Amino acid sequence: MTTYLGCIADDFTGATDLAGLLARSGLPVSLRMGVPDAPPADTAPFEVIALKCRTAPVAEAVVETRRALDWLKQAGAERFFWKYCSTFDSTPEGNIGPVAEALMQALGTDQTIYCPAFPENGRSIFMGNLFVGRQPLAESPMKDHPLTPMRDSNLMRLLEPQVTRPVGLVDRLTVAQGADAVRAALAALGTEGVAHVVVDAVANGDLEVIAEACRDMPLMTGGSAVAMPLPSLYRAAGGMGEDAARFDPPQVARAAVVLSGSCSAMTNAQVAQYIATGAPALRLDPMTLAENGHGSALDWLASQDLDRAPLIYATADPDAVRRAQEALGRARAGEIVEQALAACALAARDAGARRIVVAGGETSGAVTQALGVDRLDIGQEIAPGVPWTYCTSAGHRLALTLKSGNFGAPSFFTDALERA
Numbered sequence: 001m002t003t004y005l006g007c008i009a010d011d012f013t014g015a016t017d018l019a020g021l022l023a024r025s026g027l028p029v030s031l032r033m034g035v036p037d038a039p040p041a042d043t044a045p046f047e048v049i050a051l052k053c054r055t056a057p058v059a060e061a062v063v064e065t066r067r068a069l070d071w072l073k074q075a076g077a078e079r080f081f082w083k084y085c086s087t088f089d090s091t092p093e094g095n096i097g098p099v100a101e102a103l104m105q106a107l108g109t110d111q112t113i114y115c116p117a118f119p120e121n122g123r124s125i126f127m128g129n130l131f132v133g134r135q136p137l138a139e140s141p142m143k144d145h146p147l148t149p150m151r152d153s154n155l156m157r158l159l160e161p162q163v164t165r166p167v168g169l170v171d172r173l174t175v176a177q178g179a180d181a182v183r184a185a186l187a188a189l190g191t192e193g194v195a196h197v198v199v200d201a202v203a204n205g206d207l208e209v210i211a212e213a214c215r216d217m218p219l220m221t222g223g224s225a226v227a228m229p230l231p232s233l234y235r236a237a238g239g240m241g242e243d244a245a246r247f248d249p250p251q252v253a254r255a256a257v258v259l260s261g262s263c264s265a266m267t268n269a270q271v272a273q274y275i276a277t278g279a280p281a282l283r284l285d286p287m288t289l290a291e292n293g294h295g296s297a298l299d300w301l302a303s304q305d306l307d308r309a310p311l312i313y314a315t316a317d318p319d320a321v322r323r324a325q326e327a328l329g330r331a332r333a334g335e336i337v338e339q340a341l342a343a344c345a346l347a348a349r350d351a352g353a354r355r356i357v358v359a360g361g362e363t364s365g366a367v368t369q370a371l372g373v374d375r376l377d378i379g380q381e382i383a384p385g386v387p388w389t390y391c392t393s394a395g396h397r398l399a400l401t402l403k404s405g406n407f408g409a410p411s412f413f414t415d416a417l418e419r420a
């Protein structure tokens with residue numbers, strides 16, 4: 001099947017978020033975990049490749065995204081989307097800007113847009129400043145993120161040190177005038193040599209305007225929501241087969257496990273609420289893991305009734321995360337936890353778990369890699385940007401949900417388990 005849009009996501013929860021929003025169109029979306037080794041076959045109109053490169057060294061992220069681009073080109077895609085976090089998570093070195101520049105160069109294009117807005121999840125952009133709910137990004141809980149603390153809310157200032165060419169803005173006043181005004185503003189910026197354009201959006205209507213204005217750009221970049229209108233726009237333009245069947249989720253056994261490595265404020269609330277329901281829960285402490293390994297977590301898991309969906313979590317408040325990072329280093333603390341949760345996922349699968357709920361993008365990357373999952377089919381959305389997905393791991397059909405740190409209601413874990 002022709003691929004209309006080739007998407008590259010910088011983490012695994014971000015990729016399921018994007019795939020879930022594209023799938024709202026009813027058109028088939030295929031999500032590949034990492035760049036497939038085999039050349040494209042059995043492709044969908046919307047292909048998403050999930051990478052784990054949000055916090056990778058810049059050179060590594062550029063190489064991986066270029067490989068993904070080549071695969072998507074081979075699949076026939078002519079337009080591309082670079083998906084990063086709706087809270088613009090990146091280190092001062094990158095990787096959002098350097099990857100965008102590398103993709104632009106490979107595609108021979110001089111301009112792209114940056115629109116991480118996701119109004120349904122409270123992310124809006126006004127005058128180039130990103131808000132999380134009513135708080136500027138740098139005053140939101142994102143200031144304490146374990147890997148990418150966000151200490152500035154201005155997207156132009158965040159992007160400038162990451163790119164070599166000029167950065168500009170199309171503001172909300174222009175977006176409010178419609179797609180032609182956005183196109184004209186982009187063209188005017190283009191004549192001034194502005195390659196990287198942040199575009200304001202505060203509501204889904206703004207995203208529809210922006211998508212309409214930018215749908216023919218070789219490369220768009222942003223959060224998932226600005227891509228959401230694209231399937232309908234491409235379908236309306238004609239030429240897209242209507243016969244592609246929507247994915248029909250399989251029945252999976254009830255046995256489940258919940259694995260949480262996200263330390264976001266929302267995941268902290270979700271863990272607390274799930275424990276309050278009486279669910280069995282085990283807290284992992286990075287310092288203890290560093291000293292003793294994760295054997296005792298596996299022993300605990302082996303003693304659990306998986307029909308009660310036990311929770312294993314390293315989720316902690318910012319002070320506890322800081323203490324662990326001071327003792328072990330930021331990257332090492334993260335890795336130890338990711339390895340432990342990945343080992344728990346494998347053990348749970350081998351013990352019969354067929355529904356696995358994972359919280360956190362890096363954590364999801366570690367878990368899906370451990371499970372050897374290379375492709376996910378997109379099922380029902382549990383919360384905006386968090387669908388159930390289905391895959392095969394060691395011959396077992398599994399339902400997997402990869403929850404972005406900040407997404408979902410406080411009742412998310414129960415909500416998820418009630419819906420698959």
Ligand SMILES: Nc1ncnc2c1ncn2[C@@H]1O[C@H](COP(=O)(O)OP(=O)(O)OP(=O)(O)O)[C@@H](O)[C@H]1O
Nearest residue numbers: 146262314316324334337338360361362363404405
């Ligand atoms: N108690 C802890 N102390 C230090 N680091 C931790 C702790 N618990 C988890 N981590 C690490 O923090 C990181 C959390 O990142 P992750 O991407 O999984 O969650 P997130 O950023 O909230 O999710 P998303 O990227 O979807 O928004 C992981 O590397 C995880 O291993």
Ligand SMILES: O=C(O)[C@@H](O)C(=O)CO
Nearest residue numbers: 013014017085086361404
């Ligand atoms: O855009 C978001 O907020 C999420 O899809 C994400 O990328 C979390 O890692």
